[in-house]
Amino acid sequence: MHEQRHSNRRHSTSIDNKNRKRKESDIKINDSKKRLSSIYSNGKQEQETLSYNDRKCSKSEFDDARLFCDNCNKFYDNICPYHKQSYIPDKKISKSSLKHSQRICDLTCPDGIIIKASTISKAGKGVFATKRFEKNTFFGPYTGTRHSNFKSAQESGYSWSIADKNGKMIYIVDGYDPNNSNWLRYINCPNTVEQQNVQPIQYDRNMFYKTMKTIHPGEELFVYYGDDYARFLGIEPFSTETVQMSIDDD
Numbered sequence: 374m375h376e377q378r379h380s381n382r383r384h385s386t387s388i389d390n391k392n393r394k395r396k397e398s399d400i401k402i403n404d405s406k407k408r409l410s411s412i413y414s415n416g417k418q419e420q421e422t423l424s425y426n427d428r429k430c431s432k433s434e435f436d437d438a439r440l441f442c443d444n445c446n447k448f449y450d451n452i453c454p455y456h457k458q459s460y461i462p463d464k465k466i467s468k469s470s471l472k473h474s475q476r477i478c479d480l481t482c483p484d485g486i487i488i489k490a491s492t493i494s495k496a497g498k499g500v501f502a503t504k505r506f507e508k509n510t511f512f513g514p515y516t517g518t519r520h521s522n523f524k525s526a527q528e529s530g531y532s533w534s535i536a537d538k539n540g541k542m543i544y545i546v547d548g549y550d551p552n553n554s555n556w557l558r559y560i561n562c563p564n565t566v567e568q569q570n571v572q573p574i575q576y577d578r579n580m581f582y583k584t585m586k587t588i589h590p591g592e593e594l595f596v597y598y599g600d601d602y603a604r605f606l607g608i609e610p611f612s613t614e615t616v617q618m619s620i621d622d623d
């Protein structure tokens with residue numbers, strides 16, 4: 374799997390180093406968002422102007438610059454030209470207007486998303502829909518501190534690893550810090566395969582979340598963290614190979 378949820382802890386670097394890295398990663402995230410939103414928000418026009426490739430991709434050819442369409446069961450260089458997909462970016466916030474007690478991640482929820490106590494006992498907070506979201510709606514990207522300290526990622530409980538096409542980790546994105554992360558950090562792991570309604574998609578070196586089915590008002594969002602972390606939470610692993618790279622079998 375390209376995506377792996379790690380259990381536990383943060384790393385430490387100097388403040389300057391941290392700020393510089395944060396700026397660099399902000400630029401990269403913005404590029405990916407622009408790509409995804411230009412593809413999705415302007416889909417019709419893009420379909421005419423961008424060339425897309427409907428060649429089916431094998432696992433070894435996995436390349437996160439392409440997007441998988443569940444309906445066609447194929448990868449495309451850009452948006453699937455046949456099936457509707459949409460992208461909902463985070464709510465924009467002005468850091469200067471933040472009140473003392475506010476945490477940045479809590480303010481990034483887009484319309485139709487709220488954070489409150491999870492339906493899973495002792496799981497803390499979770500994310501709920503207050504309006505309907507269609508299948509194939511993208512959210513994100515997942516934001517956080519970027520580093521490559523596997524051990525600290527393991528201890529954080531809020532980390533995804535971003536991998537190259539050979540499965541080698543490029544970096545970890547760690548949403549542990551509530552002031553350097555977004556609302557996606559609150560999405561819990563489902564206890565059963567039926568509960569799962571969101572899947573992680575690595576696209577353009579960022580982690581996005583995509584709805585796997587229609588989500589109705591009142592429903593909690595759940596993304597499977599992977600077998601290892603499921604075990605850590607005491608959940609019977611049920612890897613359904615839902616990640617982008619692995620839905621390409623005949």
Ligand SMILES: C[S@@+](CC[C@H](N)C(=O)[O-])C[C@H]1O[C@@H](n2cnc3c(N)ncnc32)[C@H](O)[C@@H]1O
Nearest residue numbers: 496497498530531558559560561562563564606
């Ligand atoms: C990425 S955070 C999710 C947000 C977290 N609930 C919170 O309030 O900040 C992952 C942590 O949430 C809790 N969690 C997520 N899914 C869970 C589940 N199915 N059962 C128990 N705890 C869960 C665990 O403490 C886990 O380390």
